[in-house]
Amino acid sequence: MSASASWVVLGATSALCFLIKLLGYVIPEGWLAHPRLQRINALVPIALLSALVMAEGLVTKTHVVIDHRLAGIAVAAALLMARAPFPVVVVGAAATSALVYHLH
């Protein structure tokens, strides 16, 4: 990643996310009331976060790759099922992945 690309991502993401927040305070109340729009809006973060788990955990560039990261994600899922708090989930996944990485 080039230095200029990272600054553009930072600036554009911050500006857009702020405008998206501000929009709720400036548009009239009924505008986004359509139930179909609200349902899609509620599903968008779920779809994108799911795709991000895969893209970060099972993909290298444009290939599906199974490596040490998958062990970490499996442990994260198990910890979430056991209702572990977020920091425990993240640290558990990292420790497992690092262990598999070094054993390999």
Next chain:
Amino acid sequence: MNTAPRETFRDALSVALTVGAYGVAFGAAGIAAGFSLLQTCLFSLLTFTGASQFAAVGVMAAGGGVASAVATAALVSTRNTLYGLQMSPVLRVRGLKRVAAAQVTIDESTNVALTQLPRGIEAMRAGFWWTGAGTFLFWNIFTLVGALGAQALGNPASWGLDAAVPAAFLGLLWPRLTTMFLRVVALTSMAFALVVTPWLPAGIPIIASALVALVFGWAER
């Protein structure tokens, strides 16, 4: 604001502290993705909406382009518009105060505010501002802590940071999967992202998965 009950303050503080602590994970993710310490901290100050921050650095770490990183982050945060719509009649803010309110309009501040409804409008306002300001403060402090820590560690894979980031996404996703329908949407998106990966440029499968939300949201009754 002094008419708001003590319980509201306690709710706000406990949410702000717990959620703020997640900032450690973002700080580490920013560094692991190749952003500088300054850039990682500026994300938390300026973007200040957790899932979108993770999305932006996540897409870049996956080798995606600038446009797909920004678009993914923006799409992840569109729910904040709906939060603003709910908070606007409660807060009734103008000018600079409106700018400040918009910046701290996130899952946590809105949820705490809405749960104060039985305690009255003053409690709702106090809950919003205390949670918003508190989360902002702790999120930024812990981002710095996480970024400094990750910088000191070096090779991300050696410390498992490359698995910590998808685990963080899973942790953000998990509490949202409250119904079977939502779990099906999540699993479909995961499958979709993997299937299209070999055919699309890096980073594009993530934003393309918004199509899954569109199809399911359209068909849902």
